[in-house]
Amino acid sequence: MAAPPLPADSARRVLRTEAEAVAFLADNLPEDFPAVVEAILAVPGRVIVSGIGKSGHIGRKVAATLASTGTPAYFVHAGEASHGDLGVISRGDICILISNSGETSELSDLIYHTRRFSIPMVAVTSNPDSTLARAAEHRLLLPKLPEACPIGMAPTTSTTLALALGDALAVALMEQRGFLPDDFGVFHPGGQLGAQMRQVSELMHSGAALPVLDHTADMREVLLTMTSKGFGIAVLTREGRLHGVITDGDLRRNMDALMTAAPARIANPRPVAVAPDTLAAEALALLNARKISVLLVVDAQERPIGVVHMHDFLRAGVM
Incomplete structure (x- = not known):
C-alpha cells in the first residue's frame, strides 16, 4: 500500500x-x-x-x-x-x-x-x-x-x-x-466590527461637557476650563465658530509668561477636527497618525459640537 x-x-x-x-x-x-x-x-x-x-x-x-x-x-x-x-x-x-x-x-x-x-x-x-x-x-x-x-x-x-x-x-x-459603510454599520451593531462602524457623533462628549471659551477669555479662564472638563484642551470660539485650540503642550511651551499670555495668541488656529459622521475607525486612525489623544468635532459651519478622547474609542471597543 x-x-x-x-x-x-x-x-x-x-x-x-x-x-x-x-x-x-x-x-x-x-x-x-x-x-x-x-x-x-x-x-x-x-x-x-x-x-x-x-x-x-x-x-x-x-x-x-x-x-x-x-x-x-x-x-x-x-x-x-x-x-x-x-x-x-x-x-x-x-x-x-x-x-x-x-x-x-x-x-x-x-x-x-x-x-x-x-x-x-x-x-x-x-x-x-x-x-x-x-x-x-x-x-x-x-x-x-x-x-x-x-x-x-x-x-x-x-x-x-x-x-x-x-x-x-x-x-x-x-x-x-x-x-454604504454607514448602512453596513446599521446591520453590525455588535462586537468590534460594529464599534468601528459607529460614527463619532455616537461617542463624542457635547453640550456642557465641551471645554469651550470665547476667544477673548483670559488664561485663568482657560486653565479653569481645561481642569474642570478634563480633556486637556480648551477650545476658543469667535462668534460661535472655531477660532483655535489650546492643549497641555501649548501651556508647557509658553510656561515662562503663561499667565500674561493671550490665549488666542498661543492657540493652534488649525487643530485636527472631524465631522460628526466620521466613522469611529477613521477617527481613531487619525488620532494614532497625529499622535494625539483628543479629537475635536465640528459641524459644517466650523462650530465646535463635540470632543472625543482616545479612551472613548477604547471603551466602545474600537481597536
Whole structure:
C-alpha cells in the first residue's frame, strides 16, 4: 500500500483544485446571474434560501451575507419546511434553493409551495436537467468540476463554488443598492466590527461637557476650563465658530509668561477636527497618525459640537 501524501501536499492540492474551480466559475458565470439580481431587486419581500446537508450549511451563510449587506434574507431548513416552516414563505418573496444534484427529495415540498403560490424560484445546481432546475424560473448552474477529495465524493469543490457564487450575488446586489459603510454599520451593531462602524457623533462628549471659551477669555479662564472638563484642551470660539485650540503642550511651551499670555495668541488656529459622521475607525486612525489623544468635532459651519478622547474609542471597543 502506497504511503499517504504529506499533509501539506494534500492541503495544497485541495486549495489549488478549489481555486481553479472558482476561477473557472468567474470566467463562465451562469447565464441567468444578471436576471437573478434583477429579480431579487424587484421583489418587495425577502430572499428565502434553503438546502439540506452541506448545501444547507452553505445556504445559511448565503442568507446571512445577503441580510448583512442590505438584502433582507432568511434561511429555511428544507427538513423543517414540511413541518410548518413553509408558512415563513409568502407572496412577494423569492426563493433560492441549493442542491448540487438538483434531485434532493427534501426540497420537493419547497418546490411545490413556490409553484402553487407563484413565488419566484432560483435553482443553484450543477444539473441542468434536474427536477429543481426544470421547475425554477432562474438557474444558477454550477460547472461540473472534480471534487477536491481523493475519492471524488465528499462535497468540497461543489460547496466552495456555491458559497463563492452566493458571495458574488450578495456583493452584486450590494453594489446595485448603493450600500454604504454607514448602512453596513446599521446591520453590525455588535462586537468590534460594529464599534468601528459607529460614527463619532455616537461617542463624542457635547453640550456642557465641551471645554469651550470665547476667544477673548483670559488664561485663568482657560486653565479653569481645561481642569474642570478634563480633556486637556480648551477650545476658543469667535462668534460661535472655531477660532483655535489650546492643549497641555501649548501651556508647557509658553510656561515662562503663561499667565500674561493671550490665549488666542498661543492657540493652534488649525487643530485636527472631524465631522460628526466620521466613522469611529477613521477617527481613531487619525488620532494614532497625529499622535494625539483628543479629537475635536465640528459641524459644517466650523462650530465646535463635540470632543472625543482616545479612551472613548477604547471603551466602545474600537481597536
